[in-house]
Amino acid sequence: MSAAAITESGVARRILIGAALLFLLFFLLLPLLSVFAQALPAAQAGMARATASFGLGDVGTAIGQLAAGFRESLGPYLAAIENSDAKAAIHLTLLTAAISVPLNLVFGLAAAWAITKFDFPGKGILITLIDLPLSVSPVVAGLIYILMFGANGWIGPWLMEHDLQIVFAVPGIVLATTFVTFPFVARELIPLMTEQGRDDEEAAVSLGANGWQTFWHVTLPNVRWGLLYGVLLCNARAMGEFGAVSVVSGHIRGETNTMPLEVEILYNEYNFLAAFAVASLLAGLALVTLVIKSLLEWHYGHEGGAHR
Amino acid sequence: MRTELALAPNVTESSVRQARSMASIVKHRARTRYRSIIPGFGPTLGFALFYLSLIVLLPLSTVFVKSAGMGFEAFARAAFSPRTLDAYKVSFGSAAAAAAVNMVAGLLVAWVLVRYRFPGKQLVSAMVDLPFALPTAVAGIALTAIYADTGWVGHWLAQIGIKAAYTPLGIVIALIFIGLPFIVRSVEPVLADLGADVEEAAASLGAGRLTTFRRVILPAIAPALMTGFALAFARGIGEYGSVIFIAGNMPFSTEIAPLRIVQQLEQFDYAGATAIAMVMLVVSFGMLLLINAIQIWSRRRMA
Numbered sequence: 038m039s040a041a042a043i044t045e046s047g048v049a050r051r052i053l054i055g056a057a058l059l060f061l062l063f064f065l066l067l068p069l070l071s072v073f074a075q076a077l078p079a080a081q082a083g084m085a086r087a088t089a090s091f092g093l094g095d096v097g098t099a100i101g102q103l104a105a106g107f108r109e110s111l112g113p114y115l116a117a118i119e120n121s122d123a124k125a126a127i128h129l130t131l132l133t134a135a136i137s138v139p140l141n142l143v144f145g146l147a148a149a150w151a152i153t154k155f156d157f158p159g160k161g162i163l164i165t166l167i168d169l170p171l172s173v174s175p176v177v178a179g180l181i182y183i184l185m186f187g188a189n190g191w192i193g194p195w196l197m198e199h200d201l202q203i204v205f206a207v208p209g210i211v212l213a214t215t216f217v218t219f220p221f222v223a224r225e226l227i228p229l230m231t232e233q234g235r236d237d238e239e240a241a242v243s244l245g246a247n248g249w250q251t252f253w254h255v256t257l258p259n260v261r262w263g264l265l266y267g268v269l270l271c272n273a274r275a276m277g278e279f280g281a282v283s284v285v286s287g288h289i290r291g292e293t294n295t296m297p298l299e300v301e302i303l304y305n306e307y308n309f310l311a312a313f314a315v316a317s318l319l320a321g322l323a324l325v326t327l328v329i330k331s332l333l334e335w336h337y338g339h340e341g342g343a344h345r
Numbered sequence: 346m347r348t349e350l351a352l353a354p355n356v357t358e359s360s361v362r363q364a365r366s367m368a369s370i371v372k373h374r375a376r377t378r379y380r381s382i383i384p385g386f387g388p389t390l391g392f393a394l395f396y397l398s399l400i401v402l403l404p405l406s407t408v409f410v411k412s413a414g415m416g417f418e419a420f421a422r423a424a425f426s427p428r429t430l431d432a433y434k435v436s437f438g439s440a441a442a443a444a445a446v447n448m449v450a451g452l453l454v455a456w457v458l459v460r461y462r463f464p465g466k467q468l469v470s471a472m473v474d475l476p477f478a479l480p481t482a483v484a485g486i487a488l489t490a491i492y493a494d495t496g497w498v499g500h501w502l503a504q505i506g507i508k509a510a511y512t513p514l515g516i517v518i519a520l521i522f523i524g525l526p527f528i529v530r531s532v533e534p535v536l537a538d539l540g541a542d543v544e545e546a547a548a549s550l551g552a553g554r555l556t557t558f559r560r561v562i563l564p565a566i567a568p569a570l571m572t573g574f575a576l577a578f579a580r581g582i583g584e585y586g587s588v589i590f591i592a593g594n595m596p597f598s599t600e601i602a603p604l605r606i607v608q609q610l611e612q613f614d615y616a617g618a619t620a621i622a623m624v625m626l627v628v629s630f631g632m633l634l635l636i637n638a639i640q641i642w643s644r645r646r647m648a
Contacts, residue, residue: 045554050461057457058469060450064522065475067497068487075490144396151390154383163393165637169401172629174583175481176603177408177622180610184407189615191407216400238383248384270477277480279586280603284610297482297586304486304590313490316483323478331471 072320075313076117079109117314125291126299126315129207133282133295134275137215141271145222146264150252153230154238164227170219178216179284182209205287210295213281218271225267229260262337266330273326277319405626412623415616423620428596429605433624436602439513440581443520444528444574450521451528451573452566458529459536473529476522481586488519489591511593516601519587524577531573535566568643572636579632583625 045053074081083106090099117123148167152160170178186203187193196203203209237259241251257264279297287293294302296315303312412420423429457463458470476484491497492509502509509515539562547557585603593599602625609618 044460049554053453054457054461054463057450057454061454061469061472063498064450064518064525065472067491068484068522069475069479071491071497072483072487075487140396144393147389147396148393150385151393155381155386155390157386157390163397165633166397166401169405169633172579172583172633173405174585174603174606174622174625174629176585176606177583177625180606180618180622181404181407183610184411184615184619185404187615212400216404219400235381235383239381242382242384251383252385273478273480277478277483279480279482280584283585284607297480300482300486309490312486316480316486319480319483320487323475323480323483326478327471327474330474331467335467 069320069324072313072317075309076317077107077110077114078310079113080106082106083109113310114314114317117311118318120311122290122294123296123299123311123315126294126296127318129210129292129294130276130296132207133211133214134272136211137218137275138268138272140215141218142222142264142268144219145226145267148223149226149230150256152227154235167220167223167227170216173216175217175278175280176284178281179213182212182216182285186212204285206293209285210282210293213285214275214278217278217281218275221271221274222264222267225263225270226260229263230256233259262333266333269326269329273323276322408619408622408626411616411619415620419616420620420623423609423614423617424624428600429602429621431597432600432602432605435513435516435598435600436582437628439516439601440520440524440578440584443517443524443581444577446517446521447524447528447577448570448574451525452532452570454525455529455532455536459533473526476524476526481523481584482590484522485519485587485590488522488587489515492518492591510591511595511599513599515591515593516588516599519591520577520581520584523584523587524581527576527580528570528573531569531576532566535569536562539565568639568646571639572643575632575636575639579629579636582628 044050080103083102083104086106087099087103090096090102118127148163151157152164183204184190185192186196186209188197190204203212237255238251241255246254276295277297278295279301282295283298283301286295286298288298288302290299290302296319300312300316300319303309303315415423454469454473458466458473489496489510492499492502492515494500494503494508494510496510499509507514509518543561543565544557547561552560583603585601585607588601589604592601592604594604602621606618606621606625609615609621
């Protein structure tokens, strides 16, 4: 049977590809580009002038205009990022991710080990519960910590007595971020380790390796790329979380503002350039995450790939 | 249980024999008690359960306990006030509309990525995950910037009389952005696994491409499409960051349910916020059950 019978004609194929790319252009590419364009308005203007010159065939002028536009943009852009509130927000975001990501990494490894290397009743329920935070609204994720640790919460009064503050302070931000990024490492590892089975570990153990040796020398090398991708995704989400953190943050500038919250405040103050400048750092992080993910996928097949 | 001795370097004759005899003991034990010889079950499961309870289950239980303590009437008054009811309608309606658009567009993107070769395909494939990686607040301000009346796309839409930002349409646009990868990533593997033989059979029996698609391919990918729809819908009803910038947030028209929770919290009405959260959690858990049911159903159908 010829292949032509199970594919579309060249015209139909081109129309379908064109439609898909057009959709992605309007809903993914333009939003991404606009972050950088809004953060560097002079560069955008320079690019427009350069395009016009280029159209007239004046390549030299075009390059000059392009360079001038970028130079002109760079000052305000750097000023927005080096602003003390923005710097404090960057610090807090890095701190939050530095606590939440390792916690969820350890949990992901422990949960994946227990789930994939052993049989026990209730495993399916455990897997569903691990995915639970994905289906909870970020706003609800913030609310539950207020109900736990807020002034009228379950242990709020006790915390007040001991002069401890969790919500509307940094610990609350870390907790809410940990909740939201909870499943990312585990859900990368569980399908991967299920697929790889238990034979390698059983061989190692029967040859006298102890649990740690088996984990370090057998399991970890087998799952490192999937693990790396899970950590990257976890980190991207931890640094970018908005809804949950917004609810538990005290919104005190320079103290309890993360980068996404700083973006919101700047935006609501109509300081669009600064808002998009901080946003461009987060968009850059997202791009780096996607690039590394794609590289892992190209080099290691689907092992490093996303499952959802 | 199979032991792969070839994998270990420097194995001596005696260690192989030893391992074999151990493996046979293990096999004997496994037959009777199904016990794994791999260590670490207790500590890892113990830690996983402890951490899960501490970070997820215990905090989530506060919503149920506080709702139960409110009494039915107070709960209903807080959870189903006219303004909040309208917010549910906006949230559920726009999430359903966006997921429906994504079902068509996502299937198209998945189809093109699986079936055709074109320059830049790898880049396009990587782009699809952008909504997973881009912070929601960044997506929100970026979408607002391009779909506002003065934006790159918005000013064209304005010329034909369509206002996108600060209307329900804007909410749908934000949720299309957020939901797209759920559909594409659900459908892609199923479409890739679909054997060419059934399509060849359909073609040899005289079916055209459209008929083959409708009668052969679509039924095969239907469970994956529905799973993708449910995932995108579930994510859409809870979405906050990308929506509030583009929504306009007008009571009774462009206010979403999560925003109502935030508003109650700003007024220190924790009971009111909890009641709305309870409704949303019930809907989320319902969606989770539905997704599991679809997967069990499709697995059984495939078997």
